[in-house]
Amino acid sequence: MVIVMGFEGSANKLGIGIVKDDGTILSNIRHTYITPPGEGFLPKDTAEHHRSWIISLVKRSLTESGLTHKDIDCLAYTKGPGMGPPLRSVAVTVRMLSQLWKKPIVAVNHCIAHIEMGRLITGAKNPTVLYVSGGNTQVISYSLKKYRIFGETIDIAVGNCLDRFARVINIPNDPSPGYNIEQLAKKGKNLVELPYVTKGMDVSFGGILSNIESIAKNPVRLKEYTVEDLCYSLQETVFSMLVETAERAMAHCGQTEILAVGGVGCNERLQQMINQMVSQRNGQSFAIDERYCIDNGAMIAWAGYLIFKNNITTPLCETSTTQRFRTDQVEVTWRDD
């Protein structure tokens, strides 16, 4: 039996997870760095948050799973992509624990971990993956040992677009800005016309954000539309673009399954739109809830296990981090199809 402990800290979520080789999740805890309304999380402060919480989280996860460090076979951590300082704080802790406990380390690509966690939880075999979060927006399909990127954002990520709009309208970042936009959007009725930007399989959100920002800051326009209407229109427009590109990738690759992962993937309106899209093409959609959708330690542990089971480990001198680490750079050693 192999037990892997995973460490995630690429953005404002710090997560520790313990996973067994059969996919059982023994522990999966998370602590989120939440900033006041109107502010985003800065790299330096986020790293500080991770450093101050990581040891107590490791202890808690061991207690919760009823294990001691002796039961752990391998430590997996996020190598990238993400914010530099938070990634580094976590990597330093992992190196320390590895030497203290004499355990091997496996470096994991964050995006791959999201995909593999989604496949583990839902049982989807070979889905088109819509990976949507605060830092990434990609439409991915597997072929010949690589997760290949069919479409992606050419400027900011969709979650970043939502988060930044949340700052403009000054709504709380607790539990997450995207969740609060989703709740406001439920009360919206009127659709504001916003740009709809798809370039082939690629999407762009920068222009939409500036456009809706200018409406939100204009007192005259705000007489026509409520803040709820703006949230509603923003969601309707950006999610339509995502579902459209995902559908185009499905049609091009002849796939029938779709899996949504990443923080924005747990938005219920997005999941509903994906369901409507696949029901029109007799496909099947898979969605996961916030425990596994939002960044977490268990997904890093599971992806780490998949690499570790083929006896691949990362030597201590190579346990660095990188902000730029593309999904299609990783050799998928654990899939044979």
Place this chain on the structure above:
Amino acid sequence: MSDLVKMEGITDLTKIGAELISQGAEAKTFKLNYFGMECIIKERFVKTYRHPTLDSKISNKRILQEIRSLNKCKKNGIDVPGLLFVDIVQTRIMMEFVNGITVKQFLYNNCENNYQNTQTPEIIRICREIGQQVCKIHDLNLIHGDLTTSNILLRTSTNNSTVFIDFGLSYTSTLAEDKAVDLYVLERAFISTHPNSESLFNEILQSYKDSSKNSPSVINRLDQVRLRGRKKLAFG
């Protein structure tokens, strides 16, 4: 005309003998025998996931663009399916049926996932023709918008000459930027669908370059566009 008149009130085309042959992301494609002539009906269906206002706006815009672009190409000698009939209300267009397979299927059939060692003269010829035709389209200041190997057909009757389809995302532009993005879309679709086929795409680019005096500026721009994806190991 009688059949066309009949078609207008019909919501389900299979009731008049049309056969659903594929469902893309945008539309359903039916094949119909029309007075002894094989033809295609492309029907854009309502996307239930999209807000109705947004959906009809997008759908109407795209069907118009498709018709205009098909006509423009046809007039200028680029092989596209001939346009037979348009029904804006039901967002349907009727086109000539092209007997052949997609470039994607052709590559799958002939390369078996190994694109490096299986470059027959036929494959090279097709790649060069794609480059030349895309260049001709761009010289009309037309941007296809969704160039993939599924959207290029090979016509059987003329020994696999290329036919471009699906102009729903097309638009008019004179900018090298837009043309470069168009090539970038093709490059990405090509390489993600046909792994290790970089050399084939280079054939396309080379023949694109050779086909027009406007090409060099587009190719230069393409190098900049390539740097743009997020998290690449390059700074740009």
